Amino acid sequence: MSDSTPATPVVLDVWCELQCPDCHQALTDVHALRAKYGDRLDVRLRHFPLEKHKHAYAAAQAAEEAYAQGKAWPYIEAVLARTADLARTGEPLLVEVARELGLDAEEMDTALIDGRHMLIVDADQAEGKAIGVTGTPTYVIGDERLDGGKSQDRLRERIEDIADRLLAEKG
Numbered sequence: 001m002s003d004s005t006p007a008t009p010v011v012l013d014v015w016c017e018l019q020c021p022d023c024h025q026a027l028t029d030v031h032a033l034r035a036k037y038g039d040r041l042d043v044r045l046r047h048f049p050l051e052k053h054k055h056a057y058a059a060a061q062a063a064e065e066a067y068a069q070g071k072a073w074p075y076i077e078a079v080l081a082r083t084a085d086l087a088r089t090g091e092p093l094l095v096e097v098a099r100e101l102g103l104d105a106e107e108m109d110t111a112l113i114d115g116r117h118m119l120i121v122d123a124d125q126a127e128g129k130a131i132g133v134t135g136t137p138t139y140v141i142g143d144e145r146l147d148g149g150k151s152q153d154r155l156r157e158r159i160e161d162i163a164d165r166l167l168a169e170k171g
Helices: 021-040 056-068 070-080 085-090 091-100 105-114 118-130 155-170
Strands: 010-018 043-046 137-142 144-147
Touching: 010 021, 010 085, 010 155, 021 043, 021 070, 021 085, 021 155, 043 070, 043 105, 056 070, 056 085, 056 091, 056 105, 056 118, 070 085, 070 091, 085 091, 091 105, 137 155
Parallel strands: 010 043
Antiparallel strands: 010 137, 137 144
8 A cells, every 4th residue: 555545544433312412412523533643433323212302213314315415414413403493393394494505395304205215214213222332422433332321421532532543543
């Protein structure tokens, strides 16, 4: 491998639910991790809608539509910033956020009606259950699972320790 070949990044899966206030708080850690590691850390949102949140499943589908339209993370962050509004208003908020971000709001509405992204959300949720995810946010980096729903205390530091070790192993 030459010096110009980028190393394979370490993957951080963030099992998240867009109606979850703890997931909104976790964005601070996600931002800090991205700032520290840049493209050496691939932060991937994985869907884990919880039954206790009525609009979480629709929000996960909407996030996938935002991804299809090229604005996944801005959309995710905008919805997480309004978890209380989502609880009150539901799907109309998901379409409104799309419009605010310059996405095709009509296509967002259609995607929520036709369920075109349901399989992605279902697959994420099934995988999460299979590896022991029970709440959100939950982080998986390397082969380690960290449950942020139980405690956010020192979570970023633990993720950084694992990321540093994995990056060192890659050389």
